[in-house]
Amino acid sequence: MWFILLRAQLPPQAQAPDQPVKMLIRSYRNRLVDFANLVGGAKPIPDCLQRLNYIKDDNPKWFDCQYEQVQCPRADERTEIHFLDQD
Numbered sequence: 001m002w003f004i005l006l007r008a009q010l011p012p013q014a015q016a017p018d019q020p021v022k023m024l025i026r027s028y029r030n031r032l033v034d035f036a037n038l039v040g041g042a043k044p045i046p047d048c049l050q051r052l053n054y055i056k057d058d059n060p061k062w063f064d065c066q067y068e069q070v071q072c073p074r075a076d077e078r079t080e081i082h083f084l085d086q087d
Contacts, residue, residue, distance in 0.1 A: 006045070010052055011052075014053065015053055017055070018056070020063065022085070025066070025068070025081055025082075026069070026082065027079050028078050028080070029072065030072065031071075066084075
């Protein structure tokens, strides 16, 4: 499911970047979860981004990700992916 959703918003790239990618994955949800479940539930996202050539690999050498969650009404639940500038 994640692959289809991401591919609809992010067209596949011809080649993965040769530098690390820094990201923020923000989950808006009605019921907050513990951090381990937040990260584990988001695991398919970097896998799909790798298939689409937005990241070279999901190991720490190539992929640095922050995870956040925000409580919201059920009707406003969503996941946002932000590509951050490298410092």
